[in-house]
Amino acid sequence: MKLTLICLATAILVTESAQAGDLLDFPIPDSPVVIPANSDLADADEFTIEDLIALYSKVTGQHCVMSAETQAYASNTPATALTGEDMTIAPERFQETFEAFLMVSNFVFTPLTADEPRLFTVNSLYTGARSTIKSLAMYLPPDRLDEAAAHPAILFTTVVNVPHTDVRQVTTSLRSMFPDPNTQQMLPVGNTHAIVLMGLGPNVVSFAQLLKVADEAEGRAHEERMRAHEESKADESAETSQACDVSEAKGVRVAGA
């Protein structure tokens, strides 16, 4: 009996862990999603970020938790594009478009659970949450970094390895490109060749690419310097041996004279 109970517990654990999902594996709506244009609506009916979040929750089956402060901003911020026309979004593009709407209005999206019920939170960067928002950044391993490009409103942290780069120098020289330490960070990692990057998805991806390009250029420059150094060493030794030959010949002549 005890054995059966232990096995049952193991089976439950195995079944539960096999269901564990991925935070970035978002549900896709069943059909195209329409976001109404605000120009056709009276002010009172304006389609706001709060409405957009409700729509997103409905079509993806997820649930939003939000602080009262963010809720106040969400209910007062219009959500639609400037074209003045309804926007029909293909199901597979809805997640990215939704996040783009949030991002342009200074909201950050954070998934909280990977399994059912799927919970997420939205924080306005105009609230006090701004100063602690980086603690919500998701860690994304370097080999999955490309996935971040499709998430403009999610904060990510990753580690970029740049073997040919002086990480201290490069982070100091590029610091001016990171004006907001709450949502963007680039930190050199001690005496290694790694840099910790934190920021919104597309920014992190493009900075990682920039650092890789700079690192490859530095690698090529290093190789060229080494080759030039080797060549100059070879020239020097050739000159030295030539000089030796000349002096030896002179010495022979002197000795023979």
Add this chain to the structure above:
Amino acid sequence: MRLSIASSTLAALLLLSGCQSLGLGRAEVSVPATATLGDVVTLANSSGTSTLVWQRDSEQYALQSLGLGGPLRVSVSRLDDVTHALLLWGGLVVIPGDGQDRIVAAEDASPAEARHVDRALLLAEALPPATFVLTTCPLPGEVGSSKDLRRLAEQWGVHLSGVDNLVLAGPADRVTRVLRAFSAI
């Protein structure tokens, strides 16, 4: 003996799958749209999945509204994890105790009260996310230095103490993020 274990496991799996297909063991609770953090904790306690109590100084967090757009249905088997996710969202951690776990504001939680856990357990995400834990880092052979660890810990709001053998203390979810980033260096 081996045959007995195998047949028991098979029987247990069949039983479990049978129960699930019949909808048994998948009981759900409903969190109302107007629920506060305190309501979720009460629900988790009354459903028997958690034994959470509020630390006196942190009780005001119980009134924090979740701002849900509509009612939230949660299967009882997931209620503990969901409660932890919401507590963490609300800036709280859970300090494990004997029989009862305490809910404390993350900023007031003392690392001395954290539960020591093995790193493997954290990386396997085997603990509810708001569980207040501590673990040691770096392990022999790891490249990153204490300074690097400090920067990562700062980012995710994790306590760091010690000089050479460092101790990370914080909610399981955040400590795991620090460890993952550190191991990528």
